[in-house]
Amino acid sequence: MRRIALFLGAVMALSSCSILGNTNWDSAQLGSAMANAATAASITDAQVVELCKQSTAQLDARNKIDNGAYNKRLQNLMKTANVPGLPLNFKVYQTDEINAFASADGSVRVYSGLMDVMDDDELIAVIGHEIGHVVKQHVKSRMKKAYMNAAARNVVNAAGALGALSQGVLGDLAETLANSQYSQKMEYQADDYGYEFAIANGHTPYSMANSLQKLVKLSGGSRASQLQNMFSDHPDNQKRADRQREKADRLTGKK
Ligand SMILES: [Zn+2]
Structure with missing residues:
Protein backbone atom coordinates (compact mmCIF):
# COMPACT_ATOMS: atom_id res chain seq x y z
CA MET A 1 0.00 0.00 0.00
CA ILE A 43 -5.62 -3.75 -10.31
CA THR A 44 -7.28 -6.87 -8.95
CA ASP A 45 -5.66 -10.18 -8.10
CA ALA A 46 -7.49 -11.75 -11.03
CA GLN A 47 -6.02 -9.12 -13.36
CA VAL A 48 -2.51 -9.77 -12.03
CA VAL A 49 -3.02 -13.48 -12.71
CA GLU A 50 -4.11 -12.57 -16.26
CA LEU A 51 -0.96 -10.41 -16.66
CA CYS A 52 1.14 -13.37 -15.54
CA LYS A 53 -0.66 -15.64 -18.00
CA GLN A 54 -0.04 -13.25 -20.90
CA SER A 55 3.60 -12.76 -19.89
CA THR A 56 4.11 -16.53 -19.77
CA ALA A 57 2.49 -16.89 -23.21
CA GLN A 58 4.95 -14.34 -24.57
CA LEU A 59 7.91 -16.21 -23.07
CA ASP A 60 6.53 -19.50 -24.45
CA ALA A 61 6.42 -17.94 -27.91
CA ARG A 62 10.00 -16.62 -27.60
CA ASN A 63 11.56 -19.85 -26.35
CA LYS A 64 12.03 -23.28 -27.90
CA ILE A 65 9.71 -25.68 -26.07
CA ASP A 66 11.10 -29.19 -25.60
CA ASN A 67 8.88 -32.11 -26.59
CA GLY A 68 11.45 -34.83 -26.06
CA ALA A 69 13.38 -36.37 -23.20
CA TYR A 70 13.56 -33.22 -21.06
CA ASN A 71 9.81 -32.78 -21.20
CA LYS A 72 9.20 -36.45 -20.44
CA ARG A 73 11.48 -36.26 -17.39
CA LEU A 74 9.79 -33.10 -16.12
CA GLN A 75 6.21 -34.33 -16.60
CA ASN A 76 7.09 -37.62 -14.91
CA LEU A 77 8.80 -35.85 -12.01
CA MET A 78 5.85 -33.54 -11.45
CA LYS A 79 3.03 -36.06 -11.84
CA THR A 80 2.24 -36.10 -8.11
CA ALA A 81 2.58 -32.31 -7.71
CA ASN A 82 -0.58 -30.71 -6.43
CA VAL A 83 -1.11 -27.20 -5.09
CA PRO A 84 -4.71 -26.47 -4.00
CA GLY A 85 -6.19 -23.60 -6.01
CA LEU A 86 -3.27 -23.42 -8.43
CA PRO A 87 -3.74 -25.44 -11.65
CA LEU A 88 -0.14 -26.34 -12.49
CA ASN A 89 1.24 -26.83 -15.98
CA PHE A 90 4.86 -27.55 -16.86
CA LYS A 91 7.03 -26.86 -19.90
CA VAL A 92 10.78 -27.03 -20.63
CA TYR A 93 12.64 -24.24 -22.46
CA GLN A 94 15.61 -25.53 -24.45
CA THR A 95 18.48 -23.27 -23.40
CA ASP A 96 21.80 -23.51 -21.58
CA GLU A 97 20.61 -20.97 -19.03
CA ILE A 98 20.23 -22.29 -15.51
CA ASN A 99 16.85 -20.98 -14.49
CA ALA A 100 13.23 -21.79 -13.69
CA PHE A 101 10.22 -19.72 -12.77
CA ALA A 102 6.62 -20.16 -11.75
CA SER A 103 3.83 -17.83 -12.79
CA ALA A 104 0.80 -16.81 -10.74
CA ASP A 105 -1.49 -18.61 -13.22
CA GLY A 106 0.15 -21.95 -12.31
CA SER A 107 2.53 -22.14 -15.27
CA VAL A 108 5.96 -23.50 -14.35
CA ARG A 109 8.82 -23.17 -16.83
CA VAL A 110 12.08 -25.07 -16.36
CA TYR A 111 15.16 -24.37 -18.47
CA SER A 112 16.98 -27.42 -19.84
CA GLY A 113 20.27 -25.96 -18.54
CA LEU A 114 18.94 -26.34 -15.01
CA MET A 115 17.82 -29.92 -15.71
CA ASP A 116 21.35 -30.74 -16.95
CA VAL A 117 22.93 -29.85 -13.61
CA MET A 118 20.31 -31.13 -11.15
CA ASP A 119 19.25 -34.63 -10.21
CA ASP A 120 15.53 -35.26 -9.70
CA ASP A 121 15.60 -34.56 -5.94
CA GLU A 122 17.33 -31.22 -6.48
CA LEU A 123 15.17 -30.29 -9.43
CA ILE A 124 11.87 -30.83 -7.62
CA ALA A 125 13.14 -28.72 -4.71
CA VAL A 126 14.03 -25.83 -7.03
CA ILE A 127 10.63 -26.10 -8.73
CA GLY A 128 9.00 -26.18 -5.29
CA HIS A 129 10.99 -23.07 -4.38
CA GLU A 130 9.64 -21.27 -7.47
CA ILE A 131 6.06 -22.41 -6.75
CA GLY A 132 6.64 -21.13 -3.20
CA HIS A 133 7.16 -17.63 -4.58
CA VAL A 134 3.68 -17.91 -6.15
CA VAL A 135 1.95 -19.45 -3.12
CA LYS A 136 3.46 -16.81 -0.80
CA GLN A 137 2.20 -14.06 -3.15
CA HIS A 138 5.70 -12.81 -4.02
CA VAL A 139 5.13 -13.15 -7.77
CA LYS A 140 1.83 -11.29 -7.68
CA SER A 141 3.25 -8.37 -5.73
CA ARG A 142 6.29 -8.17 -8.02
CA MET A 143 4.19 -8.25 -11.19
CA LYS A 144 1.79 -5.69 -9.76
CA LYS A 145 4.75 -3.41 -9.09
CA ALA A 146 6.06 -3.92 -12.64
CA TYR A 147 2.64 -3.07 -14.03
CA MET A 148 2.46 0.08 -11.89
CA ASN A 149 5.90 1.11 -13.12
CA ALA A 150 4.63 0.74 -16.69
CA ALA A 151 1.63 2.88 -15.78
CA ALA A 152 3.95 5.47 -14.24
CA ARG A 153 5.84 5.65 -17.54
CA ASN A 154 2.44 6.21 -19.14
CA VAL A 155 2.80 3.24 -21.45
CA VAL A 156 -0.30 1.46 -20.25
CA ASN A 157 -3.29 2.85 -22.08
CA ALA A 158 -5.72 5.06 -20.16
CA ALA A 159 -8.46 2.44 -20.12
CA GLY A 160 -5.99 0.07 -18.53
CA ALA A 161 -7.31 -2.77 -20.64
CA LEU A 162 -5.00 -5.72 -20.13
CA GLY A 163 -5.87 -7.07 -23.55
CA ALA A 164 -4.41 -3.94 -25.15
CA LEU A 165 -0.98 -4.09 -23.53
CA SER A 166 1.74 -3.53 -26.10
CA GLN A 167 4.25 -6.29 -26.82
CA GLY A 168 6.95 -4.01 -25.38
CA VAL A 169 5.19 -3.67 -22.03
CA LEU A 170 4.41 -7.37 -21.99
CA GLY A 171 8.06 -8.04 -22.77
CA ASP A 172 9.14 -6.04 -19.71
CA LEU A 173 6.62 -7.87 -17.54
CA ALA A 174 7.76 -11.23 -18.96
CA GLU A 175 11.37 -10.32 -18.12
CA THR A 176 10.28 -9.51 -14.56
CA LEU A 177 8.46 -12.83 -14.32
CA ALA A 178 11.41 -14.91 -15.54
CA ASN A 179 14.18 -13.07 -13.67
CA SER A 180 12.73 -11.65 -10.47
CA GLN A 181 14.97 -10.97 -7.51
CA TYR A 182 13.44 -11.23 -4.09
CA SER A 183 14.40 -10.21 -0.58
CA GLN A 184 16.29 -12.55 1.72
CA LYS A 185 13.12 -13.09 3.75
CA MET A 186 11.17 -14.07 0.64
CA GLU A 187 13.94 -16.45 -0.44
CA TYR A 188 13.85 -18.13 2.98
CA GLN A 189 10.07 -18.51 2.67
CA ALA A 190 10.41 -20.03 -0.82
CA ASP A 191 13.21 -22.35 0.41
CA ASP A 192 10.95 -23.57 3.22
CA TYR A 193 8.19 -24.21 0.71
CA GLY A 194 10.58 -26.09 -1.61
CA TYR A 195 11.77 -28.21 1.34
CA GLU A 196 8.18 -29.27 2.17
CA PHE A 197 7.27 -29.65 -1.52
CA ALA A 198 10.10 -32.13 -2.15
CA ILE A 199 9.13 -34.22 0.88
CA ALA A 200 5.41 -34.13 -0.02
CA ASN A 201 6.27 -35.54 -3.45
CA GLY A 202 8.31 -38.41 -2.05
CA HIS A 203 11.84 -36.99 -2.26
CA THR A 204 14.59 -36.80 0.35
CA PRO A 205 14.40 -34.05 2.99
CA TYR A 206 17.88 -33.06 1.81
CA SER A 207 16.56 -32.09 -1.66
CA MET A 208 16.37 -28.34 -0.99
CA ALA A 209 19.73 -28.24 0.83
CA ASN A 210 21.43 -30.22 -1.95
CA SER A 211 20.04 -28.02 -4.71
CA LEU A 212 21.12 -24.83 -2.91
CA GLN A 213 24.56 -26.32 -2.29
CA LYS A 214 24.86 -27.15 -5.97
CA LEU A 215 23.93 -23.60 -6.94
CA VAL A 216 26.54 -22.26 -4.53
CA LYS A 217 29.13 -24.49 -6.21
CA LEU A 218 27.99 -23.49 -9.71
CA SER A 219 28.09 -19.79 -8.88
CA GLY A 220 31.82 -20.13 -8.28
CA GLY A 221 32.48 -22.09 -11.46
CA SER A 222 32.64 -21.73 -15.23
CA ARG A 223 28.87 -21.79 -15.66
CA ALA A 224 28.27 -18.90 -13.28
CA SER A 225 27.24 -16.61 -16.12
CA GLN A 226 24.47 -19.02 -17.08
CA LEU A 227 22.96 -18.85 -13.62
CA GLN A 228 21.07 -15.74 -14.68
CA ASN A 229 19.49 -14.22 -11.64
CA MET A 230 18.89 -17.53 -9.99
CA PHE A 231 20.72 -17.31 -6.66
CA SER A 232 23.69 -15.54 -8.23
CA ASP A 233 23.20 -12.23 -6.48
CA HIS A 234 22.47 -13.56 -3.03
CA PRO A 235 25.45 -13.39 -0.70
CA ASP A 236 23.77 -15.66 1.82
CA ASN A 237 23.33 -18.72 -0.38
CA GLN A 238 25.59 -20.90 1.78
CA LYS A 239 23.56 -19.85 4.81
CA ARG A 240 20.38 -20.83 2.98
CA ALA A 241 21.81 -24.26 2.14
CA ASP A 242 22.99 -24.78 5.75
CA ARG A 243 19.59 -23.78 7.08
CA GLN A 244 17.79 -26.37 4.96
CA ARG A 245 20.38 -29.06 5.79
CA GLU A 246 19.92 -28.46 9.51
CA LYS A 247 16.17 -28.89 9.09
CA ALA A 248 16.69 -32.18 7.26
CA ASP A 249 19.16 -33.32 9.96
CA ARG A 250 16.59 -32.60 12.66
CA LEU A 251 13.85 -34.43 10.73
CA THR A 252 15.96 -37.51 10.13
CA GLY A 253 17.29 -37.52 13.69
CA LYS A 254 20.91 -36.82 12.75
CA LYS A 255 20.96 -33.87 15.13
ZN1 LIG B 1 13.76 -17.49 -5.17
Whole structure:
Protein backbone atom coordinates (compact mmCIF):
# COMPACT_ATOMS: atom_id res chain seq x y z
CA MET A 1 0.00 0.00 0.00
CA ARG A 2 2.87 2.34 0.76
CA ARG A 3 4.13 2.15 -2.82
CA ILE A 4 0.67 3.00 -4.15
CA ALA A 5 0.48 6.00 -1.85
CA LEU A 6 3.93 7.15 -2.91
CA PHE A 7 3.04 6.78 -6.55
CA LEU A 8 -0.25 8.63 -6.21
CA GLY A 9 1.65 11.29 -4.30
CA ALA A 10 4.02 11.68 -7.24
CA VAL A 11 1.08 12.11 -9.61
CA MET A 12 -0.43 14.73 -7.32
CA ALA A 13 2.89 16.58 -7.32
CA LEU A 14 2.83 16.50 -11.10
CA SER A 15 -0.67 17.91 -11.02
CA SER A 16 0.54 20.79 -8.82
CA CYS A 17 3.29 21.62 -11.32
CA SER A 18 0.68 21.88 -14.02
CA ILE A 19 -1.39 24.29 -11.95
CA LEU A 20 1.73 26.40 -11.42
CA GLY A 21 2.02 26.88 -15.14
CA ASN A 22 4.03 23.91 -16.41
CA THR A 23 2.80 23.58 -19.95
CA ASN A 24 4.77 20.47 -20.78
CA TRP A 25 1.80 18.32 -19.88
CA ASP A 26 -1.59 19.05 -21.40
CA SER A 27 -4.69 18.10 -19.48
CA ALA A 28 -5.38 15.05 -21.65
CA GLN A 29 -1.91 13.65 -20.92
CA LEU A 30 -2.31 14.32 -17.24
CA GLY A 31 -5.75 12.74 -17.20
CA SER A 32 -4.31 9.73 -18.93
CA ALA A 33 -1.50 9.46 -16.37
CA MET A 34 -3.93 9.73 -13.51
CA ALA A 35 -6.28 7.19 -15.07
CA ASN A 36 -3.29 4.87 -15.36
CA ALA A 37 -2.43 5.47 -11.73
CA ALA A 38 -5.97 4.75 -10.64
CA THR A 39 -6.09 1.59 -12.72
CA ALA A 40 -2.76 0.34 -11.46
CA ALA A 41 -3.66 1.08 -7.86
CA SER A 42 -6.87 -0.87 -8.19
CA ILE A 43 -5.62 -3.75 -10.31
CA THR A 44 -7.28 -6.87 -8.95
CA ASP A 45 -5.66 -10.18 -8.10
CA ALA A 46 -7.49 -11.75 -11.03
CA GLN A 47 -6.02 -9.12 -13.36
CA VAL A 48 -2.51 -9.77 -12.03
CA VAL A 49 -3.02 -13.48 -12.71
CA GLU A 50 -4.11 -12.57 -16.26
CA LEU A 51 -0.96 -10.41 -16.66
CA CYS A 52 1.14 -13.37 -15.54
CA LYS A 53 -0.66 -15.64 -18.00
CA GLN A 54 -0.04 -13.25 -20.90
CA SER A 55 3.60 -12.76 -19.89
CA THR A 56 4.11 -16.53 -19.77
CA ALA A 57 2.49 -16.89 -23.21
CA GLN A 58 4.95 -14.34 -24.57
CA LEU A 59 7.91 -16.21 -23.07
CA ASP A 60 6.53 -19.50 -24.45
CA ALA A 61 6.42 -17.94 -27.91
CA ARG A 62 10.00 -16.62 -27.60
CA ASN A 63 11.56 -19.85 -26.35
CA LYS A 64 12.03 -23.28 -27.90
CA ILE A 65 9.71 -25.68 -26.07
CA ASP A 66 11.10 -29.19 -25.60
CA ASN A 67 8.88 -32.11 -26.59
CA GLY A 68 11.45 -34.83 -26.06
CA ALA A 69 13.38 -36.37 -23.20
CA TYR A 70 13.56 -33.22 -21.06
CA ASN A 71 9.81 -32.78 -21.20
CA LYS A 72 9.20 -36.45 -20.44
CA ARG A 73 11.48 -36.26 -17.39
CA LEU A 74 9.79 -33.10 -16.12
CA GLN A 75 6.21 -34.33 -16.60
CA ASN A 76 7.09 -37.62 -14.91
CA LEU A 77 8.80 -35.85 -12.01
CA MET A 78 5.85 -33.54 -11.45
CA LYS A 79 3.03 -36.06 -11.84
CA THR A 80 2.24 -36.10 -8.11
CA ALA A 81 2.58 -32.31 -7.71
CA ASN A 82 -0.58 -30.71 -6.43
CA VAL A 83 -1.11 -27.20 -5.09
CA PRO A 84 -4.71 -26.47 -4.00
CA GLY A 85 -6.19 -23.60 -6.01
CA LEU A 86 -3.27 -23.42 -8.43
CA PRO A 87 -3.74 -25.44 -11.65
CA LEU A 88 -0.14 -26.34 -12.49
CA ASN A 89 1.24 -26.83 -15.98
CA PHE A 90 4.86 -27.55 -16.86
CA LYS A 91 7.03 -26.86 -19.90
CA VAL A 92 10.78 -27.03 -20.63
CA TYR A 93 12.64 -24.24 -22.46
CA GLN A 94 15.61 -25.53 -24.45
CA THR A 95 18.48 -23.27 -23.40
CA ASP A 96 21.80 -23.51 -21.58
CA GLU A 97 20.61 -20.97 -19.03
CA ILE A 98 20.23 -22.29 -15.51
CA ASN A 99 16.85 -20.98 -14.49
CA ALA A 100 13.23 -21.79 -13.69
CA PHE A 101 10.22 -19.72 -12.77
CA ALA A 102 6.62 -20.16 -11.75
CA SER A 103 3.83 -17.83 -12.79
CA ALA A 104 0.80 -16.81 -10.74
CA ASP A 105 -1.49 -18.61 -13.22
CA GLY A 106 0.15 -21.95 -12.31
CA SER A 107 2.53 -22.14 -15.27
CA VAL A 108 5.96 -23.50 -14.35
CA ARG A 109 8.82 -23.17 -16.83
CA VAL A 110 12.08 -25.07 -16.36
CA TYR A 111 15.16 -24.37 -18.47
CA SER A 112 16.98 -27.42 -19.84
CA GLY A 113 20.27 -25.96 -18.54
CA LEU A 114 18.94 -26.34 -15.01
CA MET A 115 17.82 -29.92 -15.71
CA ASP A 116 21.35 -30.74 -16.95
CA VAL A 117 22.93 -29.85 -13.61
CA MET A 118 20.31 -31.13 -11.15
CA ASP A 119 19.25 -34.63 -10.21
CA ASP A 120 15.53 -35.26 -9.70
CA ASP A 121 15.60 -34.56 -5.94
CA GLU A 122 17.33 -31.22 -6.48
CA LEU A 123 15.17 -30.29 -9.43
CA ILE A 124 11.87 -30.83 -7.62
CA ALA A 125 13.14 -28.72 -4.71
CA VAL A 126 14.03 -25.83 -7.03
CA ILE A 127 10.63 -26.10 -8.73
CA GLY A 128 9.00 -26.18 -5.29
CA HIS A 129 10.99 -23.07 -4.38
CA GLU A 130 9.64 -21.27 -7.47
CA ILE A 131 6.06 -22.41 -6.75
CA GLY A 132 6.64 -21.13 -3.20
CA HIS A 133 7.16 -17.63 -4.58
CA VAL A 134 3.68 -17.91 -6.15
CA VAL A 135 1.95 -19.45 -3.12
CA LYS A 136 3.46 -16.81 -0.80
CA GLN A 137 2.20 -14.06 -3.15
CA HIS A 138 5.70 -12.81 -4.02
CA VAL A 139 5.13 -13.15 -7.77
CA LYS A 140 1.83 -11.29 -7.68
CA SER A 141 3.25 -8.37 -5.73
CA ARG A 142 6.29 -8.17 -8.02
CA MET A 143 4.19 -8.25 -11.19
CA LYS A 144 1.79 -5.69 -9.76
CA LYS A 145 4.75 -3.41 -9.09
CA ALA A 146 6.06 -3.92 -12.64
CA TYR A 147 2.64 -3.07 -14.03
CA MET A 148 2.46 0.08 -11.89
CA ASN A 149 5.90 1.11 -13.12
CA ALA A 150 4.63 0.74 -16.69
CA ALA A 151 1.63 2.88 -15.78
CA ALA A 152 3.95 5.47 -14.24
CA ARG A 153 5.84 5.65 -17.54
CA ASN A 154 2.44 6.21 -19.14
CA VAL A 155 2.80 3.24 -21.45
CA VAL A 156 -0.30 1.46 -20.25
CA ASN A 157 -3.29 2.85 -22.08
CA ALA A 158 -5.72 5.06 -20.16
CA ALA A 159 -8.46 2.44 -20.12
CA GLY A 160 -5.99 0.07 -18.53
CA ALA A 161 -7.31 -2.77 -20.64
CA LEU A 162 -5.00 -5.72 -20.13
CA GLY A 163 -5.87 -7.07 -23.55
CA ALA A 164 -4.41 -3.94 -25.15
CA LEU A 165 -0.98 -4.09 -23.53
CA SER A 166 1.74 -3.53 -26.10
CA GLN A 167 4.25 -6.29 -26.82
CA GLY A 168 6.95 -4.01 -25.38
CA VAL A 169 5.19 -3.67 -22.03
CA LEU A 170 4.41 -7.37 -21.99
CA GLY A 171 8.06 -8.04 -22.77
CA ASP A 172 9.14 -6.04 -19.71
CA LEU A 173 6.62 -7.87 -17.54
CA ALA A 174 7.76 -11.23 -18.96
CA GLU A 175 11.37 -10.32 -18.12
CA THR A 176 10.28 -9.51 -14.56
CA LEU A 177 8.46 -12.83 -14.32
CA ALA A 178 11.41 -14.91 -15.54
CA ASN A 179 14.18 -13.07 -13.67
CA SER A 180 12.73 -11.65 -10.47
CA GLN A 181 14.97 -10.97 -7.51
CA TYR A 182 13.44 -11.23 -4.09
CA SER A 183 14.40 -10.21 -0.58
CA GLN A 184 16.29 -12.55 1.72
CA LYS A 185 13.12 -13.09 3.75
CA MET A 186 11.17 -14.07 0.64
CA GLU A 187 13.94 -16.45 -0.44
CA TYR A 188 13.85 -18.13 2.98
CA GLN A 189 10.07 -18.51 2.67
CA ALA A 190 10.41 -20.03 -0.82
CA ASP A 191 13.21 -22.35 0.41
CA ASP A 192 10.95 -23.57 3.22
CA TYR A 193 8.19 -24.21 0.71
CA GLY A 194 10.58 -26.09 -1.61
CA TYR A 195 11.77 -28.21 1.34
CA GLU A 196 8.18 -29.27 2.17
CA PHE A 197 7.27 -29.65 -1.52
CA ALA A 198 10.10 -32.13 -2.15
CA ILE A 199 9.13 -34.22 0.88
CA ALA A 200 5.41 -34.13 -0.02
CA ASN A 201 6.27 -35.54 -3.45
CA GLY A 202 8.31 -38.41 -2.05
CA HIS A 203 11.84 -36.99 -2.26
CA THR A 204 14.59 -36.80 0.35
CA PRO A 205 14.40 -34.05 2.99
CA TYR A 206 17.88 -33.06 1.81
CA SER A 207 16.56 -32.09 -1.66
CA MET A 208 16.37 -28.34 -0.99
CA ALA A 209 19.73 -28.24 0.83
CA ASN A 210 21.43 -30.22 -1.95
CA SER A 211 20.04 -28.02 -4.71
CA LEU A 212 21.12 -24.83 -2.91
CA GLN A 213 24.56 -26.32 -2.29
CA LYS A 214 24.86 -27.15 -5.97
CA LEU A 215 23.93 -23.60 -6.94
CA VAL A 216 26.54 -22.26 -4.53
CA LYS A 217 29.13 -24.49 -6.21
CA LEU A 218 27.99 -23.49 -9.71
CA SER A 219 28.09 -19.79 -8.88
CA GLY A 220 31.82 -20.13 -8.28
CA GLY A 221 32.48 -22.09 -11.46
CA SER A 222 32.64 -21.73 -15.23
CA ARG A 223 28.87 -21.79 -15.66
CA ALA A 224 28.27 -18.90 -13.28
CA SER A 225 27.24 -16.61 -16.12
CA GLN A 226 24.47 -19.02 -17.08
CA LEU A 227 22.96 -18.85 -13.62
CA GLN A 228 21.07 -15.74 -14.68
CA ASN A 229 19.49 -14.22 -11.64
CA MET A 230 18.89 -17.53 -9.99
CA PHE A 231 20.72 -17.31 -6.66
CA SER A 232 23.69 -15.54 -8.23
CA ASP A 233 23.20 -12.23 -6.48
CA HIS A 234 22.47 -13.56 -3.03
CA PRO A 235 25.45 -13.39 -0.70
CA ASP A 236 23.77 -15.66 1.82
CA ASN A 237 23.33 -18.72 -0.38
CA GLN A 238 25.59 -20.90 1.78
CA LYS A 239 23.56 -19.85 4.81
CA ARG A 240 20.38 -20.83 2.98
CA ALA A 241 21.81 -24.26 2.14
CA ASP A 242 22.99 -24.78 5.75
CA ARG A 243 19.59 -23.78 7.08
CA GLN A 244 17.79 -26.37 4.96
CA ARG A 245 20.38 -29.06 5.79
CA GLU A 246 19.92 -28.46 9.51
CA LYS A 247 16.17 -28.89 9.09
CA ALA A 248 16.69 -32.18 7.26
CA ASP A 249 19.16 -33.32 9.96
CA ARG A 250 16.59 -32.60 12.66
CA LEU A 251 13.85 -34.43 10.73
CA THR A 252 15.96 -37.51 10.13
CA GLY A 253 17.29 -37.52 13.69
CA LYS A 254 20.91 -36.82 12.75
CA LYS A 255 20.96 -33.87 15.13
ZN1 LIG B 1 13.76 -17.49 -5.17
